[in-house]
Amino acid sequence: MSKISRRDLLQYIGAGGIGVAGGVLYGEGVQRKVELLIPQVIPPEDYSPGVATWYNTVCNQCSAGCGISVRIREGKAKKIEGNPVHPVSRGRLCARGQAGLNVLYNPDRIRTPLQRADRGSENTAEISWDDALTTIGSRIGRLKIEGNAGRIRLLTGRTRGHLDELFAQFMNLLGSEHYQQYDFTYPSALAAANKTSFGTDVLPYYDIENADFLLSFGADYLGTWLSPVHYSRAYGNLRQGRQGQRGKTVQVEPRMSLSGAAADEWIAARPGTEGLLALGIAHVLVSSGSYTGNDRDEWSSALQAYSPSMVSAETEVSEDTIVRIAEEFGASTASLAIAGGATAAGTNAVASIVAVNALNHLAGNLGKPGGVILNSAQTFPAAAGSSPAGLQGALDLVAAMQAGDVEVLLVHDTNPVFSLPDNVGFRQAMENVPLIIALSSFHDETTVMADFILPTNTYLESWGDDVPDPGVGFPVTSLSQPVVAPLYDTLPVGDIILSLARQIGGELPIHMPWASMEEFIKDRWREEFDERMSEGQDQNFEAFWQAVLEAGVWGQPGAAAGGQPESSSSPTIAAIADPVSKFAGDETDYPFVLHPYLTATFLDGRGANLPWLQELPDPMTSVVYGSWAELNPVTADELGIEEGDVLEIESPAGSIRVPAFIFPAIRPGVVAVPIGQGHTSYGRYASDRGVNPIHIVATLMDKQSGDLAWAATRVKITNTGERLRIVKTDGVTRTLGRQILGPGNDHG
Amino acid sequence: MSISVLDALQPAKKPALIVLVLVFGLFVGAWVHGKYFSDRSPIQPIDFSHRIHVTDNEIPCQHCHIYAERTPVAGVPSVSKCMGCHNSVPSVRESPEILKLATYWENREPIPWIKVYDLPDYVHFTHKRHIKAGLACQECHGPVETMDRITRVATMKMPWCVDCHTEREVEHGRDCWTCHK
Structure with a gap:
């Protein structure tokens, strides 16, 4: 045995050491x-x-106010579904509703109160709730004492139920009349038109479920119109719910929506003339003798001018089609005509919708199953019932801000800087307001101008109640409860208002003594219960409250609805005098009609910060992420445009750059751009994606309702020569010789 | 003159030995890791002893693990549960481990226990069914009543599950869907 040298020994020890270390690391690794x-x-x-x-x-x-059920495990929200007992959603839910979890868990949520030194910049400093509320409360309190409370303004999105009442009460007690709502999607024109036609601006229940002929003028009831979850379910029943009877649907719109794709017939009338088409159909209903009411002669003379030949020339819909649809509509036992989308967004919006309402009157569809059923204005429990004021309300606010009449602006749950045309100048006007306070869960284009941002709980962390609008034909009130504890240092918006009331002092805390929104709502429900419901019932309030809380909804199916709609002919006839929309921009300079449309994912842009919605392909084009401009192949051929060519779309109000998408289901001469993308400060998921077509919409409005006429802008198109690849899940739209459409019917 | 391969291998002898030592070291390292540093018996934030609670004080398992009988998981007792008893046990109130517990309680913080028994997410194991079948906790968790610090006694791998299901002739005990939904 040779002796081991010192050198060798060290090598062996080294190897052994590395081995042991390796072994330990291996153990750690597995x-x-x-x-x-x-x-x-x-x-x-x-x-x-x-x-x-x-x-x-x-x-x-x-x-829409759908009832939802949220699955909670270990105190965490895991999944959202429709509430099966809620009459609006009936156990169903749309993609936006499902994406509510993205709102709750969004990494871009505002987690603490923030103060901003430099408006428009992303830099903010954290402050405590105490400091924020004291500073804001003393500013508002001083204005109140000086008698300048009118210089305080509160702007919110669509707000209903007792939160609406709380806002109204707060502003009243301050002494300011300036509580207003702005929501791009609120159908002001529909409400105004129904006031003319039926004498009430409470939205009625359109009973699509039991109709057998549905004629929709621009209303994308399966995607975005009023209450899409409810109507989708109703549409299923219209088609397949009744043995041996398949309801028919016809859609009138320049660009095929989801509802247009699902319809038996899609009619692309000339943009702006949809109301005229309704009058043409009405003319046939009256002249063919289908309508037999007492006031037949009045209608006959009022509709005299709208003969099928004249209407056909204006709308570019064939006479045969007009007559055929009128006959089918009149002959159906339960026909129903509805209006929305571009039909309700021209300078003649109210006139067009009144014309559509007239069809329901002439065919006898009012107040019966499968027709128009009125909702009662007052359901349990009563609330303030404010509604958004459209473009006119926004313009008034902008004028006040520019004139220096606004000292304090409180903004909640609305993003006017994004969802108003650039020409309105909302952002510039905000510069004139000394103090802007945003009550919001997220940063957006409007809160970026705020000096203080008070972070609010999301709806899944808040108490609230709601009367769905439109309702379902009988009294319904929903109750919201927090399904999880607040994730961050945020407060429910109602609690912020109540805290401010305590800070301001005076009579405010005396009239608003509640410690929280929960207490306020329960208190109000108790009052209503004692007043209206306790008689003849064994139930006490606590049991009632628990039952409603568990069900999420209170309703009285079968109870009297809003009564029989009164449709008198004279106001209707006066209102339809102006059936064709005007457009901004003349036809020679701006040859195309811009058709911005709400998407089922982002709506007016509020959904763009939710990743699940960002990755959801558009149902018609399959395009995902970013914006695109849809052009008919005929228009595209004339201009030499191919898919992915970046176009400059210029209106009299501004321009956007967006890639082209060739789409056969759009009328030639119309260019459609989806609304929702193009955010500049709405969190990581919405940034650097697409453009916002609302910004280049001209500030035209419907005269009668003051609603923004967002479908009344003409544009011109320039091919910039740049290209951008459109991301889509479709392959090619051609059949490539597979004869999918049948032999001899192949478009290659 | 004899011919030996050993001579020819002579130059390779030292590298071979080094490799041998290295491999031996690997085994030693892995063993040491398994013995002293593994997750089989992790050091917990509080030096909790099941022996004291179960053997000395005769507390039944489900007094604390209250969910075992009715839900998929056995559940660790809430901090309030621990304090519920310890508030009325003055004899150990000043011991360092109980002071740690008291601190968690005062701060209203949960105790971050380290999991000893864990199954992958694709296994739908439920305690409820096993308790209903009459199994004692010790069948899977070993003699917990003798342990000061919990040590994992089973592999918690599929063969171990299936062996038991086979031996006891569990109905559908070998169907994939029984555990993998």
Whole structure:
């Protein structure tokens, strides 16, 4: 045995050491990641780990007011579905509703109160709730004492139920009349038209479910119109719910929407003349003797001018089609005509919708199943009932801000800088306001101008109640409850208002004594209950409250609705005098009609910060991420444009650059751009994606309702020569000889 | 003159030895890791002893692990549960480990226990069914009543599950869908 040299020994020791270290590292590597077992500090009573509990509340992703059920495990929200007992959603839910979890868990949520020194910049400093509320409360309190409370303004999105009442009461007690709402999607023109036609501006229940002939003028009831989840379910019943009877649908719109694609017939009338088409159909209904009412002669003379030949020439819809649809509409036992989308967004919006309402009157569709059923204005419990004021309201606010009449502006749940045309100058006018306070869960184009940002709970962390609008034909009120504890240092918006009331002092805390929104709502419900419901019932309030909280909704199916709609002919006939929309920009300079449209994912842009919605392809074009401009192949051929060519779309109000998408289901001469993208400060998921077509819409409005006429802008198109690849899940739109459309019917 | 391959291998002897030592070292390292540093018996934030609670004080398992009988997971007791008893046990109130517990409680913080038994997410194991079948906790978790610090006694791998299901002739005990939904 040779002796081991010192050098060798060291080498062996080194090798052994490396081996041992390697072994330990190997053991560490194959070991599972350390997982923790976190107990509750104090467990809730109804809590069982690993077992889900479903809590009912109300969706807040659009204004439909669907009831939702949220699956909670270990105190965390895991999944949202429709509430099966809620009469609006009936167990169903749309993509926006499902993406509510993205609102709750969004990494861009504002987590603490913030103060901004430099408006428009992203730099903010954290402050405490106490400091923020004291500073704001003393500013507002001083204005009130000086008698300048009228210089305080509160602007919110569509707000209903007792939150609306709280806002109204707060502003009243301050002594300011300037609480207003702005929501791009609110159908002001529809409400105004129904006031003319039926004498009430409460939106009626359109009973699509029981109709057998549905004639829709621009209303994308399957995607974005009023209450899409409810109507989608109703559409299913119209088609397949009744044995041996398949309802028919006809869609009139310049660009095929989801509802247009689902319809039996799609009619692309000349943009702006949809109301005229309705009058042409009405003319046939009256002249053919289908209508037999007492006032037949009045209608006959009022509709005299709208003969099928004249209407056909104006609308570019064939006479045969007009007569055929009128006959089918008149002959159906339950026909229904509805209006929305571009039909309700011209300078003649109210006139057009009144004309469509007239069809329902002439065909005898009012107040019966499958027709128009009025909702009662007052349902349990009563609330203030404010509604958004459209473009006119926004213009008034901008004028006041420019004139220096606004000292304090409180903004909640609305983004007017994004969802108003650039020409309105909302952002520039905000520069004139000394103090802007945003109550918001997210940064957006409007809150970026705020000096203070008070972070609000999301709807899944808040108390609230809601009367769905439109309702479902009988009284319904939904109750929202927090389904999870607040994730961050945020407060419910109602609690912020109540805290401010306490800070300001005076008579405010005397009239608004509630410690929280929860207490306020429960108090109000108790009052209503004692007043109206306790008689003849064994139920006490606590039991009633628990039952409503569990169900998420209170309703009285079968109870008297809003009564029989009164449709008198004279106001209707006066209102339809102006049936064709005017457009901004003359036809020679601006040869195309811009058709911005709401998408089922982003709506007016509010959904763009939710990643699940960003990655959802558009149902008609399959395009995902970014914006695009849809052109008919005929128009594209004339201009030599191919898919992906970046176009400059210029209106009299501005221009956007967006890639072209060749889309056969659009009328030649119309260019459609989806609304929702083009955000500049709405978090990581919305940034650097697409353009905002609302910004180049001219500031025309419907005269009668003051609603923005967003479908009344003409544009010109220039091919910039740049190219951008459109991201889409479709392959090619051609059949490539596969004879999918049948032999001899192949478009290659 | 004899011919030996050993001579020819002579130059390779030292590298071979080094490799041998290295491999031996690997085994030693892995063993040491498994023995002293593994997750089989992790050091917990509080030096909790099941022996004291179960053997000395005769507390039944489900007094603390209250969810085992009715839910998929057994559940660790809430901090309030621990304090519920310890508030009325003055004899150990000043011991360092109980002071740690008291601190968690005062701060209203959960105790970050380290998981000893864990299954992958694709296994739908439920305690409820096993308790209903009459299994004692010790069948899977070993003699917990003798342990000061919990040590994992089973592999928690599929063969181990299936062996038991086979042996006991569990109905549908070998169907994939029983555990993998």
